[in-house]
Amino acid sequence: MVMRTDAESTLVLVPLCLPPDRPSWHAVSQDTTSIHHCCYWHIVEGEFTSNAAAKRIHTPEDRLLTPQALLDLLEYERLRRITPWQ
Numbered sequence: 001m002v003m004r005t006d007a008e009s010t011l012v013l014v015p016l017c018l019p020p021d022r023p024s025w026h027a028v029s030q031d032t033t034s035i036h037h038c039c040y041w042h043i044v045e046g047e048f049t050s051n052a053a054a055k056r057i058h059t060p061e062d063r064l065l066t067p068q069a070l071l072d073l074l075e076y077e078r079l080r081r082i083t084p085w086q
Contacts (some may be wrong), residue, residue: 039065
């Protein structure tokens with residue numbers, strides 16, 4: 001996943017942290033659908049490892065995926081694409 005060229009889109013990992021109680025994961029009504037608990041975001045870049053099975057990624061709590069964070073990530077990608085590659 002991390003062996004990407006600058007011309008490719010940024011890879012954003014969005015892990016969803018679910019509560020232990022399965023019935024509370026998802027709620028649906030006629031007007032809304034909601035996933036309970038939270039998602040975080042992490043930009044994956046150049047994080048090579050010799051471990052072929054797994055890689056632990058630390059994501060700070062301030063990287064909560066919110067509507068504003070999503071807009072910021074889209075703006076980051078837009079600016080990255082118009083900036084000449086080094």
